[in-house]
Amino acid sequence: MGGVVGKSESPQKVFVSETKLESQIVKAMQRRATQGTSIKSFNSIILKFPKIDESLRNCRAIFELFDEDSNGAIDQEEMKKCFHKLEISFTDEEISEFFVACDINEDMGIKFNEFIVLLCLVYLLKDDQTALHTKLKVAMPNLETTFETLVDAFVFLDKNKDGYVSKSEMVEAINETTSGERSSGRIAMKRFEEMDWDKNGMVNVKEFLFAFTRWVGIDEIEDEDEEKQLD
Template identity: 80%
Template structure:
């Protein structure tokens, strides 16, 4: 167990945002955390998986609408048009940062699950800016209810309200639900490892969202025609 030294053990670095975008994301989540959450247990989040899955799959139409060359990915130009249509205003730098953050395969195109994460991040950032919610920030009221559920789920896990979920917070959240079952620690660790894909010991909202789309099964179909997607067999 004690074989990993050095890089994995740098929690100080973990709480320093790596990009301006991450700093904004963390700040928006801290503001949101201070308002509390209506999520009572990790199980209640799991029970919402099917509904969230169904709602996110409905993004497919939006995705296809903006994937103008129908190549199964949205490039940066297509993303700008999408933002324009949805009346989402970001600076050029923010658009570049968002694209880079969500294009995790770095193949210069966002796949469907990456697009879902993008929209949810936009929701968090835009909602944080206008606390007077006179108008839905993206003009997608049905989807926004789902995004709000995801934000609430993260706030529930982020016990100390610092905009990140740590391993101990994940263990605490799962222990609350399973009340001392012996397997709960293992479940918490597995879920945490699935989220913390840069292995820095802290999970930000973007990492949480990517894990969530996998848990719900959103990206199962999206890898069918890719070589590396076949490794499950």
């Protein structure tokens, strides 16, 4: 998901090959990091899970609205219509890039958890967000607050503000919460492995968002939907 990783002679330096969209996302997160974060510990992120879960599940109605053929996924044409209705002015090429980036299962359809990640990335990247914010407030109350919380959480984990979370940064974040506990290292590595989808040793915000939807149980909705379709 983050491309190919190569290391220089210095073990501190890691180079990640990015797509154009991923590069934009990293730069957006670097800019956002300059504003700081209200998150003080990993535990405070966990405590927000129930409220975030409720907010994200409320997106279901808008997802089903854009899933015109009701097949449980939004295809590229449906996504273009979705962007148009939300007054999100990206080019067809940019929309295709978003589609490829968020179609993590590569099944040519954006499922519900992928749709949430898509909206959050659009929210993060859109320069003129006035129209988008207005639409989101009407269609999905509290979603902006949820997105800000997710971005805040990533900024907390990204200690050096380079737009990525490394293993050492994850360990540092967990240790700040569970200082002195012998299991803190294992907890940190487990959480990191859950985020590092492409196993390149660095987590970008897109990978973090996908992991977060699983942490709060959004992927369970997808499993339920698939079971209903099989019945």
